[in-house]
Amino acid sequence: MSGNGRTIYIAGAGIAGLTLALALAKFGATVVVLERNKTIQEVGAGLQISPNARRVLNQLGLDRQIAAKSLEPSGIDIYPFRARRPLTTLALGPAMLERHGLPYSVMHRADLAGVLYRACKRFANIEIAFGVRAFDAESHARGVSVTADEADGKSRSARAFAFVGADGVSSHTRIDLLDGPEALYSGYVAWRITLPMADLHGAVAPDRTSLLFAPGYHAVCYPLPHRGQVNIALFAREKPEVAFGPAPPKSPKLPWAALPSPQFRAITEAAARSWGYWPVATISSKAWHRGAIGLIGDAAHAMVPYQAQGAAMAIEDAAILAPLLMTEPDAESAFARFEALRRPRVERVGKISAANGRVFHLEWPFTLARDAVIALRGPRGHLRRLDWLYGYHAAPEPDIVGPLRTASRGPER
Numbered sequence: 001m002s003g004n005g006r007t008i009y010i011a012g013a014g015i016a017g018l019t020l021a022l023a024l025a026k027f028g029a030t031v032v033v034l035e036r037n038k039t040i041q042e043v044g045a046g047l048q049i050s051p052n053a054r055r056v057l058n059q060l061g062l063d064r065q066i067a068a069k070s071l072e073p074s075g076i077d078i079y080p081f082r083a084r085r086p087l088t089t090l091a092l093g094p095a096m097l098e099r100h101g102l103p104y105s106v107m108h109r110a111d112l113a114g115v116l117y118r119a120c121k122r123f124a125n126i127e128i129a130f131g132v133r134a135f136d137a138e139s140h141a142r143g144v145s146v147t148a149d150e151a152d153g154k155s156r157s158a159r160a161f162a163f164v165g166a167d168g169v170s171s172h173t174r175i176d177l178l179d180g181p182e183a184l185y186s187g188y189v190a191w192r193i194t195l196p197m198a199d200l201h202g203a204v205a206p207d208r209t210s211l212l213f214a215p216g217y218h219a220v221c222y223p224l225p226h227r228g229q230v231n232i233a234l235f236a237r238e239k240p241e242v243a244f245g246p247a248p249p250k251s252p253k254l255p256w257a258a259l260p261s262p263q264f265r266a267i268t269e270a271a272a273r274s275w276g277y278w279p280v281a282t283i284s285s286k287a288w289h290r291g292a293i294g295l296i297g298d299a300a301h302a303m304v305p306y307q308a309q310g311a312a313m314a315i316e317d318a319a320i321l322a323p324l325l326m327t328e329p330d331a332e333s334a335f336a337r338f339e340a341l342r343r344p345r346v347e348r349v350g351k352i353s354a355a356n357g358r359v360f361h362l363e364w365p366f367t368l369a370r371d372a373v374i375a376l377r378g379p380r381g382h383l384r385r386l387d388w389l390y391g392y393h394a395a396p397e398p399d400i401v402g403p404l405r406t407a408s409r410g411p412e413r
């Protein structure tokens with residue numbers, strides 16, 4: 001039987017869960033996704049999709065659909081604090097294509113989730129159960145038993161080959177089924193908003209990403225032209241008692257020093273009080289699996305988003321785990337091999353993300369050294385330094401992929 005007759009349960013229809021479902025279904029597995037929400041989530045805002053993630057998405061046949069919903073910025077304008085002109089523009093666009101053969105693009109999270117969801121719907125061997133109120137999974141010597149309370153008041157019980165928690169930073173799978181750690185608050189909140197481009201009155205470039213540095217906070221802005229919008233994420237320090245308190249703030253309280261910056265002023269004026277609010281948390285979990293239950297994506301290794309790689313890591317995870325689940329003799333060995341392959345890379349990416357945060361948020365006079373180094377590296381310096389990140393092929397060894405057959409219903413339209 002195609003797919004070895006294996007059934008895999010996945011908790012969470014986010015970026016990790018949907019990518020894994022698609023990859024597994026292409027190998028012929030039967031996949032059931034348990035999602036808490038009633039539909040695919042429209043929340044979130046922009047995502048930067050780097051070549052390492054795009055390589056996987058293209059291998060899943062999604063190149064055209066992603067291209068239709070995304071922009072390939074020509075570069076990243078870096079603005080030191082209060083600067084009216086960028087210090088430098090890091091090359092993306094053609095430079096990234098030339099180096100990696102793949103674009104570096106930006107898109108809305110809901111658009112990426114929509115592309116993945118529509119692709120999943122083309123597979124008869126993927127079932128997505130929405131509105132799941134609770135689930136449980138218990139590992140046995142030969143697989144896992146799963147129970148779930150569904151939206152319609154029914155409950156289901158099933159046996160499966162493996163259970164994968166792709167249920168995000170507050171993962172029930174990690175905390176309750178695997179006795180893993182709670183998320184750790186980073187001390188920063190992400191303020192997110194998408195605004196009509198015209199509201200910024202030309203304060204940020206319409207075809208490039210802008211990265212604005214400031215002491216203790218920073219902002220990332222990029223256009224989403226097919227929505228006529230610009231995506232803004234502003235990261236600022238917040239005390240935990242405020243971030244998680246009964247009355248969290250409605251808008252970022254930037255220090256007075258931010259006001260002379262034309263970009264920060266334009267953003268805060270345009271956004272007024274309609275910001276979304278997201279405490280940034282990380283996960284440091286000693287074990288990503290136990291028996292036939294494992295974790296991927298943010299559930300396993302959420303990181304601060306200062307290298308824009310959380311979703312990219314989730315996408316890579318899916319590409320690595322799917323063939324292992326199809327070829328290893330049991331789920332435990334698939335998860336063990338997955339963790340051995342993935343942990344060093346994910347931890348390295350987590351470390352540079354955290355280091356970026358420290359650099360972005362530096363105070364004067366340390367900013368002088370930072371800005372001098374950035375200027376010295378020039379527009380292409382980051383391409384050389386990040387080859388290991390963007391040039392990564394998330395395909396496991398050929399001995400894994402070779403024997404697998406695919407079970408697509410036909411080309412994605």
Ligand SMILES: Cc1cc2nc3c(=O)[nH]c(=O)nc-3n(C[C@H](O)[C@H](O)[C@H](O)COP(=O)(O)OP(=O)(O)OC[C@H]3O[C@@H](n4cnc5c(N)ncnc54)[C@H](O)[C@@H]3O)c2cc1C
Nearest residue numbers: 012014015016036048167168190297298308309310311312
């Ligand atoms: C401000 C900000 C900017 C970012 N920018 C980027 C970027 O540019 N590029 C990038 O690669 N990454 C970025 N990230 C990180 C990225 O958003 C995450 O790493 C990524 O979304 C993780 O995907 P996931 O599928 O693991 O988790 P999620 O996207 O959180 O999905 C989890 C899913 O599980 C479901 N779920 C949760 N609990 C349950 C339950 N009990 N039962 C059933 N279902 C459940 C949820 O409803 C959801 O659908 C950013 C993050 C932030 C905060």
